[in-house]
Amino acid sequence: MKISAPQIVTKDLNVWIGKKHILKNINIEIPEKKITAIIGPSGCGKTTLLKCFNRLIDLTDNVRVKGKVIVDKENIFDPHIDVIDLPNIRKKMGLLSQKPYPLPMSIYDNVAYGPKIHGKSNKEDLNKKVKHYLESAGLWNEVKDRLKDPATSLSIGQQQRLCLARGLAVEPEVILCDEPTSALDPNATRKIEKLIMKLKKDYTIILVTHTLRQAKKIADYAGFIYFGELIEQGPAGEVLVKPKEKLTMEYIEGEFD
Amino acid sequence: MNFRKIEEYIFKILMLTSLIIVLGSLIGIIAVVLIKGGAAINWEMLTTTPKGGFYMGGGGGILNAIVGSIYLASGATVLAFFISIGIAIYLQREFTSDGAAGIIRASLDILWGIPSIVYGVFCFIIMMYLGVGTCLLAGIVALTMLEIPIMTRGMDEAIKMVPSELKESTYVLGSNRIETAVKVVLRQGLPGITSGILLAFGRGIGDAASILFTAGFSDHIATSLFDSAAALPTMIFFLSTSPIPEVRDRAYAAAFVLLSIVLLISIISRLLTNKFSKYIIK
Numbered sequence: 001m002k003i004s005a006p007q008i009v010t011k012d013l014n015v016w017i018g019k020k021h022i023l024k025n026i027n028i029e030i031p032e033k034k035i036t037a038i039i040g041p042s043g044c045g046k047t048t049l050l051k052c053f054n055r056l057i058d059l060t061d062n063v064r065v066k067g068k069v070i071v072d073k074e075n076i077f078d079p080h081i082d083v084i085d086l087p088n089i090r091k092k093m094g095l096l097s098q099k100p101y102p103l104p105m106s107i108y109d110n111v112a113y114g115p116k117i118h119g120k121s122n123k124e125d126l127n128k129k130v131k132h133y134l135e136s137a138g139l140w141n142e143v144k145d146r147l148k149d150p151a152t153s154l155s156i157g158q159q160q161r162l163c164l165a166r167g168l169a170v171e172p173e174v175i176l177c178d179e180p181t182s183a184l185d186p187n188a189t190r191k192i193e194k195l196i197m198k199l200k201k202d203y204t205i206i207l208v209t210h211t212l213r214q215a216k217k218i219a220d221y222a223g224f225i226y227f228g229e230l231i232e233q234g235p236a237g238e239v240l241v242k243p244k245e246k247l248t249m250e251y252i253e254g255e256f257d
Numbered sequence: 258m259n260f261r262k263i264e265e266y267i268f269k270i271l272m273l274t275s276l277i278i279v280l281g282s283l284i285g286i287i288a289v290v291l292i293k294g295g296a297a298i299n300w301e302m303l304t305t306t307p308k309g310g311f312y313m314g315g316g317g318g319i320l321n322a323i324v325g326s327i328y329l330a331s332g333a334t335v336l337a338f339f340i341s342i343g344i345a346i347y348l349q350r351e352f353t354s355d356g357a358a359g360i361i362r363a364s365l366d367i368l369w370g371i372p373s374i375v376y377g378v379f380c381f382i383i384m385m386y387l388g389v390g391t392c393l394l395a396g397i398v399a400l401t402m403l404e405i406p407i408m409t410r411g412m413d414e415a416i417k418m419v420p421s422e423l424k425e426s427t428y429v430l431g432s433n434r435i436e437t438a439v440k441v442v443l444r445q446g447l448p449g450i451t452s453g454i455l456l457a458f459g460r461g462i463g464d465a466a467s468i469l470f471t472a473g474f475s476d477h478i479a480t481s482l483f484d485s486a487a488a489l490p491t492m493i494f495f496l497s498t499s500p501i502p503e504v505r506d507r508a509y510a511a512a513f514v515l516l517s518i519v520l521l522i523s524i525i526s527r528l529l530t531n532k533f534s535k536y537i538i539k
Contacts, residue, residue, distance in 0.1 A: 054429060056425055056428060056429065059350075059351070059421070059424075059425065059428070061350075061355070084433070086428075086433075087428075087431040087432060087433050088431065090428055090429055090430075090431050091430070091431035093429065094429065095425075095426065095429040097422060097425075097426065099422070101420065101422045101423040101425075101426045101538060102538060103423070103426075103427065103440075103441055103444075104423075104441065104444045104445040104447075104536045104537040104538065105444065105536055106536070113427075113430060113440070114430045114431065117430070117431065117432055117436050117440075118431060150535050150536045151536075152535075152536065152537070152538050163426070166430065167429070167430065170430050170431055
């Protein structure tokens with residue numbers, strides 16, 4: 001795959017957890033302001049790969065990482081990077097997880113959390129930001145009259161969009177989506193998919209998904225991971241429809257059986 | 258009736274018996290304290306300090322012990338809080354390896370099991386060495402030591418229950434470990450943390466052995482940390498060993514006050530828990 005200005009590049013990325021070799025020599029390029037889908041069977045390392053992009057992998061026990069992950073020309077696994085700098089690396093990457101985990105506070109405070117810890121606490125500014133990002137996540141009209149309510153009072157689909165708004169409020173460059181619709185009903189799923197398509201105008205999006213249909217529908221690029229190895233990557237139209245590799249073909253066909 | 262039905266029946270009876278023993282004890286204790294202490298409870302008993310001959314049936318009340326108990330238990334709970342919250346946060350895996358945390362938890366459990374009289378004697382020796390006699394401060398220190406393991410383990414369990422995904426989601430937003438611990442983990446664990454604090458307070462206010470040697474006893478309300486101070490448990494101890502029946506009834510009155518405080522604390526803890534639970538994810 002030839003990408004003019006990739007946002008994220010991994011170079012011979014290897015991850016071991018305990019004695020298990022989870023990721024094997026991953027060399028993937030993530031294009032800027034596009035949706036890249038990462039597909040593959042469960043337990044093949046897709047989530048681990050995502051966790052490498054924001055160094056959340058550090059929180060895993062007995063983990064060993066070798067190789068480079070280059071974000072904006074900087075290797076985020078450079079040994080010179082101190083624990084103190086991690087928040088700045090993570091700030092660049094929003095994350096939408098499988099299940100929404102709203103913070104134990106009000107709807108407003110959930111969105112304001114990021115801007116507050118990053119030192120922008122002018123009240124008026126904050127109000128504007130909260131409104132703006134709730135609008136971006138398509139949630140403003142549903143919650144504008146109850147911003148002080150606990151975030152847990154929202155439905156699970158709304159919570160997922162709140163988590164998106166919360167992530168956007170930190171002004172990331174990349175949004176990592178780890179099967180963001182697997183806990184949602186079809187209606188809420190459609191809303192999230194629409195949002196993701198809208199957001200690629202401003203953000204680089206990496207979407208880990210189990211549903212090929214979802215990948216085909218919204219992805220521009222795709223990568224297929226099989227037991228820790230990146231089998232194939234390229235434009236979604238190629239990888240997901242007429243892949244070059246036999247393994248990818250088998251997986252895609254199996255999915256539709 | 259077949260065998261399995263008989264088996265189930267027997268176990269049902271056993272469980273019911275256990276329940277009756279526990280509930281019966283609770284009701285029994287409250288009833289005895291009310292019946293015996295009710296007669297001795299009056300305004301004077303609650304609002305005055307002992308006058309001459311109080312322990313022989315003379316006038317006065319137990320205000321010195323009520324105030325002393327509140328001083329001792331509140332002081333100890335505040336001190337124990339600042340120490341325990343630090344330990345509980347530190348025990349998270351972001352700060353401490355699982356192995357070290359295991360050793361710390363085991364130590365705390367051993368400390369929890371140490372009889373309170375041992376804490377009392379230990380503090381007594383230290384106070385003697387420092388040349389300070391029995392005083393409020395010594396009592397507070399002894400109670401703090403007694404409360405720390407209870408409070409810390411309570412907080413620790415509450416913090417352990419915080420889902421790791423919730424913590425991850427705050428790290429993704431660019432929080433550092435302290436921000437996550439203070440702004441999110443403590444909030445999510447708040448109901449459990451509150452009940453840990455109140456449990457420790459309840460344990461502290463009810464303990465006699467640890468303050469017997471350390472806080473001493475006094476008929477006056479302590480005006481400084483270096484005054485001796487009475488407390489409800491020690492007051493109960495002295496009154497109930499009296500040969501005079503009316504004086505023994507005063508022990509029940511003191512027990513009634515102690516029981517009311519403990520009951521009040523547990524009601525407050527339930528109310529607070531409900532209030533805080535609104536925001537947390539289940």
